[in-house]
Amino acid sequence: MFGVISSRFALNKRLSLLLSNAQLGVLLFHSSFVIRSFPSSTSSNLNEHSFAVSYLINSCGLTLKSAQSISKRICFETTERPDSVLRFLREHGFTNSQIPKIVEGRPQVLLAQPEKTLLPKFEFLRSIGVSRLGISIIVSRNPDLLTRSIQRHMIPLYEVLKSVLVSDKKVVTALKRMRRSFRLYSLSNNLSLLRGLGVSQSSISCSPNVRH
Template identity: 50%
Template sequence: MFGFICSRQQLLLTYRRTQLGFIQKNAFFLVKSFTSKGLFQYEDKQQEGKPSFTVSYLINSCGLSPKSAILASKIVDLENPDRPDSVRNLLKENGFTNIQITTIVRRRPQLLLADPGKILLPKIEFLRSIGLSSSELPKIITMCPELLRRSLNQHLIPCYNFLKSVLLEDDKVITTLKRSSRAFLNSVVDNMVPNIELLREIGAPQSTISLLVTNYPDMAFIKHGRFDMALQEVREMGFDPSKSAFVLALQVILKVKKPKWESKLEVYKRWGWSKDVAFLAFKRAPQCMLVSEEKICKAMDFLVNQMGFSSEDIARNPIVILLSLKKRIIPRCSVVQILQANGFLKNDISSSTILLPNEKRFLDKYVIKFLDHAPQLMNVYRAQIELLDVEIQSAKI
């Protein structure tokens, strides 16, 4: 009996200890959870109620969204409005709009701490001195605000001097800068200098070099080893360095990787082009290998299946694949179909004959000339153009 009582007391004691442990353990987690959650909520409320000066300034003075301002505040810490105000005022005085300033600050908030007179103004004055107009300057810097962070004497001026030595004219240097403002960010010594020297070694004339640098500056700045390999490949294909097609082919080889190249060949093969035919088309218009597979199929479907041009005809004039289906191909072909239906035009006309001339020449030869016999031609042509405008406006809405 005594043993039973002791055993019972022990069981009660063990149970109470277990319950107490459970309560203490849960109380710990409850306190911890409450403390952590409460702390975070308190900090959040503090942040929401009292944003830092940096975040407030970026939102209220620079026009950044709260999210962008918080991200920018991790990069730059503003103690007072004096320096950033002077930076913004300098930009406004040089023709930058509020939207452009907002874009620049969002992309490179560090510029708000730059010395306006010693760091920023000399670079702005330099870019203006080489020929950038008052409207071009803000656009280029907005697209690439990193220009204002590069050293004037150690980077921007040497880059300009080399480009000027290659292109010879300020206008072409400006064109290069407008087409790729990042051209002024790359090191000319590491890649562009040896790339240009290599072109000269193979006999490329000034016109070829100028075409490459002015129209495809990113290609001119590409890593030298890759540039060298592409150059050799283009030469082995038989392209003449003195012709513009050489530069176009070089651009394609540098842009299109082998799997994509093979995929494009398969698409053309489905439209009846053998590898040899595709290669001849590439030599005539290298850009035909830059066109998306979807555009290739849409253009070929319309020209071959709806207009009746042969696949061989397109291969002889592959540049027509590059033309806009809605802006050029369909409006002109609509006119041609009316002329053929009324017997004014033969059915064996080449696609290039109607698609390659400029608009004035096309209208004179295929529209105005036949207005007396087919007065609906101009309406048909303009209806197609207007339909495109309606589609564009609808897309914007």
């Protein structure tokens, strides 16, 4: 009698062990399937996104929300180019409060070649009398200037303002007050309209305030 009970106990124990192993095998199979079901590119994209977000926060001074948004608009795998841009801006007097405005307004600036694309624009502004401090004010208010052509935008903008304001000093003042939404062609069209209506040059030039 004791032998029969022992045999049944041993049999039940082996059955329980086999059942547990089978359940564990099914669980491992499903876990493996779930892990492999994610594309490998997803992990890569998350890593790249996290890298860009961290850089934008720690090096550019952006908020988490802003960094997450901007990281979807620019792509860089190393910090070499962005580092050179930030270093260039700081060397030219841009503050830690101005740099985030530039990056938020025109993220593509981080991928620019400073000596080739940014320096010529700074030199042009200096040539019309803009000071070092003035450049940082103008660019942080209107970061689009850093990605615009000197020949097709900055020079025509200067010429239009000069035709209205006469002196370079007033042009510089107007540039400092200019908003990011400013449009060169809208200004040109407005001036042409005023002149077409017979408004005198002295009336047009009465104030350097340019707000759009």
